[in-house]
Amino acid sequence: MATIRDVARLADVSVATVSNVLNSVDRVSPELSARVRAAMEKLSYAPHAGARSLRKRSSGLIGLIVGDITNPFFSDLFEAVEDAAAACGYLVLLCNSNERSEREEAHLRMLRTQRIDGLILAPTGAASMNRASLLAQLEIPVVLVDRAMEGLGYDAVVLDNRRAGFEATRHLIGCGHKRIGLVNGPDVLRTAAERLAGYREALLGAGLSVDPDLIRDGAFRQQPAEQAMSELLALPQPPSAIFATNNLMTVGVMKVLADRGLACPEDISVIGIDDLPWAEAVSPQLSAVAQPVRAMGEAALDLLLRRLSGSLQGPGTTSVMAPRLHIRRSCGMPATGRPAHVG
Amino acid sequence: MATIRDVARLADVSVATVSNVLNSVDRVSPELSARVRAAMEKLSYAPHAGARSLRKRSSGLIGLIVGDITNPFFSDLFEAVEDAAAACGYLVLLCNSNERSEREEAHLRMLRTQRIDGLILAPTGAASMNRASLLAQLEIPVVLVDRAMEGLGYDAVVLDNRRAGFEATRHLIGCGHKRIGLVNGPDVLRTAAERLAGYREALLGAGLSVDPDLIRDGAFRQQPAEQAMSELLALPQPPSAIFATNNLMTVGVMKVLADRGLACPEDISVIGIDDLPWAEAVSPQLSAVAQPVRAMGEAALDLLLRRLSGSLQGPGTTSVMAPRLHIRRSCGMPATGRPAHVG
DNA sequence: GAGCTTGATTGAAACGTTACAAAAATCCTG
DNA sequence: CAGGATTTTTGTAACGTTTCAATCAAGCTC
Known part of the structure; x- marks a missing residue:
């Protein structure tokens, strides 16, 4: 697989220049930029995320931990988060804890070694000391969804x-x-x-x-x-x-x-x-x-992104979303007396 | 965050030794091993996946692309795959293509830069030339689920x-x-x-x-x-x-x-x-x-793992799973004549 | 106890990027 | 057109691991 050196060689520029066009920073002349782009195309070059994360100290990965991806609430949440994240160039690492705190902790550890940039967590079960310290070790912004945890200072998005x-x-x-x-x-x-x-x-x-x-x-x-x-x-x-x-x-x-x-x-x-x-x-x-699951997912990611960019600072804020009553057919007048079939 | 050097320093050994206990290879004496483990614990060390993937040329990541995570079939599939993958130390990168081939292609590109070790793909829509070449560029084992693609030589797991x-x-x-x-x-x-x-x-x-x-x-x-x-x-x-x-x-x-x-x-x-x-x-x-969704997910991962370990070679095999009829109450005798409410 | 073998430990060179300072090229100004 | 001010381009040192050859220590054999 082609590396940045190969691209540089083919485009007859330095690797630094290739890196610059890759990160679309600095002022690189249109001419060189075009040559570099052509070379990347020709070699079908794809940068190495690991190397990049090593150097940049940021991985472009955000973590999402849910208790049960099989639950429509959580799969909708993932969808919303991933849509919004993809739009900003982030990839979402989904972890399914199966409502087991040991698995949640194992996931937390893996996410740490992956050096995710931020985490959205729908905590399962009761708050545990263990989890709190694992979260702290992450040393990254965390946004809680669905269930807030007091006193840790994290942002949260919950239903009213x-x-x-x-x-x-x-x-x-x-x-x-x-x-x-x-x-x-x-x-x-x-x-x-x-x-x-x-x-x-x-x-x-x-x-x-x-x-x-x-x-x-x-x-x-x-x-x-x-x-x-x-x-x-x-x-x-x-x-x-x-x-x-x-x-x-x-x-x-x-x-x-x-x-x-x-x-x-x-x-x-x-x-x-x-x-x-x-x-x-x-x-x-x-x-x-x-x-409003979608809105909750988007709000959570928005909070996270703002923490990451530094535009949001200070203690965690929790945003409370309004529920919406959908009246359909399953509620009627009470039956008179005790239902015949019971007992 | 602590690096492998810090651990080495604290345990008073070389980084190579720490690396060895980390990968539980080679013969490192129980004594040193214990010292290293203690140091890791004390510093709550977590290895840097990026650096590791850079050096090892394998990331411990496997990709799973589905068309709609909201569909219980796919969320069950993810659950099965993730369970099995976690047991082998792999992390699953889930991508939701929303049944749009452009997003699928974008995901394929991101997965390539992440240097995933293998891919399980539930292709959405018709086979496209573009996708075929993106898959080939991945240069890793691919297992198709749910929908086979002829002639590309990939393994597949499908329903009968x-x-x-x-x-x-x-x-x-x-x-x-x-x-x-x-x-x-x-x-x-x-x-x-x-x-x-x-x-x-x-x-x-x-x-x-x-x-x-x-x-x-x-x-x-x-x-x-x-x-x-x-x-x-x-x-x-x-x-x-x-x-x-x-x-x-x-x-x-x-x-x-x-x-x-x-x-x-x-x-x-x-x-x-x-x-x-x-x-x-x-x-x-x-x-x-x-x-048999779970079985299908497990079979797919198994195939992938065997390709990765090299224990499975040669052209792709497709494994055909048997459906299971669940008879409940929604099928009865035909109504006599045309239902009264229609028309 | 000298030489050999075996096993445990280590030093240092990659791996593919980015960032920073230095160098080179270009453009002004008087 | 010399000299300075800009703008582009580039060389190279990290980043945190693993790997491999090399070193070191210890245990044999005769």
Whole structure:
């Protein structure tokens, strides 16, 4: 494979000149520039990123760590980040932690040896001391997405979770529901706690009471959510509507419904957080509080780029994005009395 | 950030020794090895991948180019590839071409400057001369996934598309359907052509005729599939069952059904290729011919690794994977006569 | 214990770039 | 047209590794 020397030789200039046209800096005469470009073309020259990163102390790589690339939220996020990054000449190194903190840490280490210029992190699980120190060792700008971590001074892009919880619940209340089941994430997580807060606020604001029996932990995952949903249905007074606080759990809830032949929204109403690409393709079409994923990805990259260019300085800012309620068909009036199929 | 010299100094050995323990080669005494390891720990040393790749002429990076990371098929594929790659110490550089060949080419160029060691490519669109030459310039092993390209001598991992088409169609026939609509990809693509061949074979084998009116091009995308589906429903004699040859188009088909309030499988049966994570969560639970995505990803990486290690030589082999029919609830007996809601 | 063999350790030359200072070429100005 | 001020071009020293030949130490053999 051709090196910069080969190009220089063929164009009959110095390597420094080739480097200059490569980096389109300095003033190199149009004539030489053309000769160099022709030589590069002829040799189909591609610079060596490793050598460049060695010398420049910057790699043109940015890292993105997500918990589960299979989750539409994260694949959309990647798409948005990569689109924006490519436009600025950055390449995105995607790491899938599979929600396992050991893998996340392993990835962090690999990203360090790759000398990435910046990192966008959607942290999985609880904050750990270990992770905090690994992040610090990176010595590069970090932007948190989806889940903020207090006190580390990083920039963050998050959803207005309280409002998301509030709006979903209020919509259900507006349909006439009084007993609304909540399938939530573990409340040690900020996102889950805030969504719960929104739920309570809506309930209380409408003069309804908050029944702790109706609040279940679905661990933000499908299986546990199915379990939680089953418990909810087994209650002496089951809820007439369900609010699932993320997409995986919404799927779990729907699965239980499908398994038991319960009709939605006739027997029970459902709303979720996170829109799903197929929300309009199923019957009933699913109502949901959507996160502006693309905007979040772009905002995160923008923050990162501004840190990298030095145009943004000082302590981390967290930008809070507004959720958007998509009303479709899965929420209706409460069924009168207890659904026939249950129990 | 600490370099290998710092480690050497602290451990009071030569840099060569540090390098040796780093690469766990040669015979370095346990004593020195321990001292070096301690020093690395203390300095929290991370080697510089760029420098290493410069010297070793291998980067530890492998590339994966897909058309749409948002498609569950591809995100599952990435997950499988990354899992397997991480286990061998490789990092995966994921590129999302968004089904645009210009972006694919741009990515190919970036991957070349990154000096990736190998590439797994799920080519988008038709084979292009340009791409072929870009691939050749890479001068590294390439494995094709999902869609083979003839005559370039690359390894490939593909589905047995004919059989997938055959089994889906036969299932529908087994339910009693005689007029089966096909929403297929563009038949310039091998995969689409083969799936069509399976469809014909099943029909003909059952003594049924192949009605060209029932065969539509949905371009492997959701929107065009919706259009195709609408046309199918508008036929004087609409089909009693639909076979959509990929997941996006299945979503499109279901969306049209949902929009029109048609019940599945009562009014019309549906089967698709590609299982979907939420296939069991919707009603009706969706029948589908699943691709063994994980196995395909692992097979692709395995092929690549064997090329890299030199244990596999010679012309490219293509490994054909068997589809698996998942029968659920979306296929039933044909409705008697034309569905009431249509027209 | 002298010579040999074997095994562990090391010095220094690449690898392909960029950045900086120095050199060369060009353009002014009086 | 000499001399100075600019603008282009270039030589070369890093950057952080690995590799390979060379050195050094230790263990044998007779």
